[in-house]
Every structure is written in structure tokens, then in C-alpha cells.
Amino acid sequence: MRDHGTAQDRPGRRLSTKETAELLGVKPETVYAYVSRGLLSSRREPGGRASTFDTKEVESLARRNRRDAAGTSGSANDLSVRTRLTLIEQDRYYFRGVDATELAARHSYEEVAEWLWTGRPAPGAVFTAPASTVAVARRAVNALSEHASPTDRLRVAAIAAAAEDPLRFDLSEQAVLGTGRVLIPTLVAALPPVRPGHEDGPRLAQRLWGRLTGRTPDEASLRVLDTALALLADHDLAASTLAVRVAASARAHAYAAVSAGLGVLEGPLHGAASGLAHRLLLDVLDQGTAVPVIADVLRAGRSVPGLGHRLYTGEDPRARVLFGLLEQVPRAEPALLAARDIVTTTARHAPLHANVDLALAVFTASCGMPATAGETIFAVARTAGWIAHALEEYGERPLRMRPIGHYAGPRPPQPMPE
Structure with missing residues (x-):
């Protein structure tokens, strides 16, 4: 050379x-x-x-x-991505080095989101959205078919909010933080309330509650919802989060990056898991025992929803926290007993621990929420983590998330088929 x-x-x-x-x-x-x-x-x-x-x-x-x-920066040909946000090890997980379960127990979802974004405490953080942005998002969501899924509605709300923001292409840290603080409450506000007039409150969990159920909330149930949002804010590079980082690597604005995450979340192997666990739990409650329900699942060759997690060999720490809080909700007792029956019955076949999807199912089933409520909670919660990952990716060189395909087709030149 x-x-x-x-x-x-x-x-x-x-x-x-x-x-x-x-x-x-x-x-x-x-x-x-x-x-x-x-x-x-x-x-x-x-x-x-x-x-x-x-x-x-x-x-x-x-x-x-x-x-x-040399491995000091994420490589375009490597699925390992350097991040300072979430660490998962030894059946525990941490947000910026702080135990995520302790953060969720002591801080609101909004405060946990700010910690993920900035690494600074933000006591009393509240997210609000301009009335004009909320109005545009609501109009767009209301135009959808009544059969639209919650994720459909959230994705449309994100697109509508983006169209309303002429500064959305500003990818500076402060601009993206501003987007996050507006987008999350907009997503919640754009969802149709189950019972109109039952949607007020400064905390995001209070506003989300009225879009999931028509029941009057009690403080213990609201605490479960707020804690669930905080626990689910991020979880390393899940499939939807990787999609967000790919979009951000191409310098898509934050609304578009979140839309990418929502698109992947709607897949049946990702965001729909809590809904499957919800339906399973209702079947067990209806039958009065888990034995015939689990037998039918296994006979059909399916895995039992709500059990096991690829990143935890033991108990899912998120499930542990939520089950502990649900014990303080009196109306959750039947669903809790059904969940324990599912774990015990399945242990005869495979010793699997309950995961966060089963804990969410206990919460949604006992609060009169539909099977899709867990997916809604998950999507709203994870938006905070998606914003944090987009912020990180904007600080890396552009288009680094570009793997090289290994062509396995016929070698050229090939004749054109007749």
C-alpha cells in the first residue's frame, strides 16, 4: 500500500x-x-x-x-450498541446505575422519565401539552374506525402531533426533551375517555386511568398504574427500542422515531403479550381453576402467556414489585389467586416465574379494563425510554445502524425469466 x-x-x-x-x-x-x-x-x-x-x-x-x-463505539455490523441508559444483570435492572425498581417505588413516572433523559433528579415533574396540539391529535384519533387498536390510536396521535410542530426537525437536546414532555401527555389525551369527565389530574397516571376504565380510581390502584408506567419506561434494546434507534440514526425527528417504536410494538410477539395473559387470567377465573385452561394451552402447542423472560433466569423484578402493590388492592385478590394458580400449575410442566405481563394482567382484569389496556400502558410508558434512546443516538455518527446484507441468492448474471 x-x-x-x-x-x-x-x-x-x-x-x-x-x-x-x-x-x-x-x-x-x-x-x-x-x-x-x-x-x-x-x-x-x-x-x-x-x-x-x-x-x-x-x-x-x-x-x-x-x-x-476496537469496540469503543457501536459498529454498524454489530447488534451490540453502547448505551448509558439501562443495565440488566443478575435478575435486576438499573436506570443510569440506579435500581429501577427502587426508582419506580419512590418516584412518579414523570420523574423517572426525566431521570432517564437527563440523569438529573426532577422532583414534582409534570408533563403538559398545548391545547392546540391535543385538539389536532384528538381529531385525528376520532376519525379512526371504532375497531382501531390502542396502538393505532397512539401512532396516529404521534403523527398528528408531529404535523402540528414546525420545529420537529430540531434535534438539539433541549428541543427533543421538549418534544418528549409534550408528546407523552398528548398521546394520553388523544385516547378517548371511557367515561367523559373522569380524566382530570396533574399526574399522567390519573389522566390515563380514565382512558382505560370507567371505574372510580382509588389511591392504591393509581399507585399500581403509576409504578407500572415507571417500571416499563425502558428495558434495554427491546425490538421496538432498536427500531427507534435505527430511525434516530437516520436522523428522523423524535415523533417519527416514536412512531417506529409503536409500529414494532404492535407485533404479536412484543406489545400484545399482556393481552394474551389477560385473556388467560379471565379464563382461569371463569373456570375456577388453572388446570384445564393450562392443559388446553399446552395441548395446542402454545407457550403459557405471562411466564418466563429471556433476560431473567429467576423472577422478573417488575412483576415482583407490581404483585406486592396489588396485594394492597382488595378487589385484586381473585385475580392474584388465579395468577398464583397459573404459576403453580405450569410448574408441574416447566418451572417458570411470572413476568410483568402476568402482573399487568392481574391489574387490568381486576380494574375492569379491556385486554388491550396492558398494551396501552406499555406503549405510553415505553415512550419515555424511546425518547431517551433517540437522544443518545442523535449524539452518535449518523447512519451507523446500517448492517451489511449477506446475499444468498443466485449469482449474477442470470437470464430474465420468460
């Missing part, structure tokens, strides 16, 4: 494609891929046909690539 020296050795000189490829240690085709992804800029000299590249820009990219190869 030729020694091209340093940028100081060739002031003002631009590099050819061949020289750029040699300096980066890649093929010439990859150089043009870098251009298309916005990692390099090129230009043609007057009278010339070949592209040339700025020396300093090329050397800067070469240094970044070396850092990535």
Missing part, C-alpha cells in the same frame, strides 16, 4: 477514489456506499470525470472506523 502521508503533508490536495479506498482499507465500491450514506462527500474537479474526496474528512472517517473496530 502506498504511504499517502498525513493531511498536513498535502495541504489542499484532494484524494482520488483509489487513494481514498486504500486509506480506509475498503474497496472502491464501499467508498461510494459511504457517500450514499452521508459519511463522505465527493466532488468532481472542473473538466474531470472522476470523484475526489477531502483529505481531512477521509482521515476522520478512517479514525472512526478504527475506533469502531
Whole structure:
């Protein structure tokens, strides 16, 4: 390989494609891929046909690539992403180094969201949205079919709120924080209330309650809802969170990044899990025992909803906290007993612990909420984490979340089929 020296050795000189490829240690085709992804800029000299590249820009990219190869920054070809937000280890999880279950027990959802976003305490934090933004989001949501899912409504509300914000493309930290503080209450306010007039309160949990059930809330039940929101605010790189980071890597604005997360959340293997556990719990309550219900599930070749988690070998810490709080809600006792029956019955087949979906199902079933309520709680809660991950990704180099496909089709050239 030729020694091209340093940028100081060739002031003002631009590099050819061949020289750029040699300096980066890649093929010439990859150089043009870098251009298309916005990692390099090129230009043609007057009278010339070949592209040339700025020396300093090329050397800067070469240094970044070396850092990535050394593992000091997330690599485009690696699903491991550096983050300072959530750590999961030894059946516990932490938000910015603080035990997440302790945070949720002592702080409101809004305060936990601010901690995720800024790493600073925010006692008494309250999220409010402009009346004009809420009005636009409500009109858009009200235009949907009555069969629209909660996630449909939340996604439409996010898009409507984005269209109302002319500054949405400002990706500075303060602007994105402002978006988060407005978007989350807008999502809640855009959901139709179950019983009109039963939706007021400064805390987000109070406002969300009236959109999940027509029952009058008691303080113990509201505490369960607020704690559930805080516990679910983030959980490392779940599928929906990865989608958010991919969108943010492409410099989509925060509303669009959240929309990406909502799109993935609607998949049956992600956001719908609590609804399956809710229906299972109702079947057990109806039958009076878990044995025939679990037998039918296993006979159909399905896994039992609400049990086990790939990141926890023992008990899901989120479930443990919620079950403890639900014991203080008198009307939750039948559903709690049914959940314990599910765990005990299934243990004969496989010793699995209850996860947060089963705890959410106990809460939603005992409070007269529909099976989709858990998905709504999950989506609203996780929006805080999505905003935090988008903020982190905006601080990384753009378009780094670009894996390279390994082509496995027929080798060209192939004739066109007749």
C-alpha cells in the first residue's frame, strides 16, 4: 500500500477514489456506499470525470472506523450498541446505575422519565401539552374506525402531533426533551375517555386511568398504574427500542422515531403479550381453576402467556414489585389467586416465574379494563425510554445502524425469466 502521508503533508490536495479506498482499507465500491450514506462527500474537479474526496474528512472517517473496530463505539455490523441508559444483570435492572425498581417505588413516572433523559433528579415533574396540539391529535384519533387498536390510536396521535410542530426537525437536546414532555401527555389525551369527565389530574397516571376504565380510581390502584408506567419506561434494546434507534440514526425527528417504536410494538410477539395473559387470567377465573385452561394451552402447542423472560433466569423484578402493590388492592385478590394458580400449575410442566405481563394482567382484569389496556400502558410508558434512546443516538455518527446484507441468492448474471 502506498504511504499517502498525513493531511498536513498535502495541504489542499484532494484524494482520488483509489487513494481514498486504500486509506480506509475498503474497496472502491464501499467508498461510494459511504457517500450514499452521508459519511463522505465527493466532488468532481472542473473538466474531470472522476470523484475526489477531502483529505481531512477521509482521515476522520478512517479514525472512526478504527475506533469502531476496537469496540469503543457501536459498529454498524454489530447488534451490540453502547448505551448509558439501562443495565440488566443478575435478575435486576438499573436506570443510569440506579435500581429501577427502587426508582419506580419512590418516584412518579414523570420523574423517572426525566431521570432517564437527563440523569438529573426532577422532583414534582409534570408533563403538559398545548391545547392546540391535543385538539389536532384528538381529531385525528376520532376519525379512526371504532375497531382501531390502542396502538393505532397512539401512532396516529404521534403523527398528528408531529404535523402540528414546525420545529420537529430540531434535534438539539433541549428541543427533543421538549418534544418528549409534550408528546407523552398528548398521546394520553388523544385516547378517548371511557367515561367523559373522569380524566382530570396533574399526574399522567390519573389522566390515563380514565382512558382505560370507567371505574372510580382509588389511591392504591393509581399507585399500581403509576409504578407500572415507571417500571416499563425502558428495558434495554427491546425490538421496538432498536427500531427507534435505527430511525434516530437516520436522523428522523423524535415523533417519527416514536412512531417506529409503536409500529414494532404492535407485533404479536412484543406489545400484545399482556393481552394474551389477560385473556388467560379471565379464563382461569371463569373456570375456577388453572388446570384445564393450562392443559388446553399446552395441548395446542402454545407457550403459557405471562411466564418466563429471556433476560431473567429467576423472577422478573417488575412483576415482583407490581404483585406486592396489588396485594394492597382488595378487589385484586381473585385475580392474584388465579395468577398464583397459573404459576403453580405450569410448574408441574416447566418451572417458570411470572413476568410483568402476568402482573399487568392481574391489574387490568381486576380494574375492569379491556385486554388491550396492558398494551396501552406499555406503549405510553415505553415512550419515555424511546425518547431517551433517540437522544443518545442523535449524539452518535449518523447512519451507523446500517448492517451489511449477506446475499444468498443466485449469482449474477442470470437470464430474465420468460
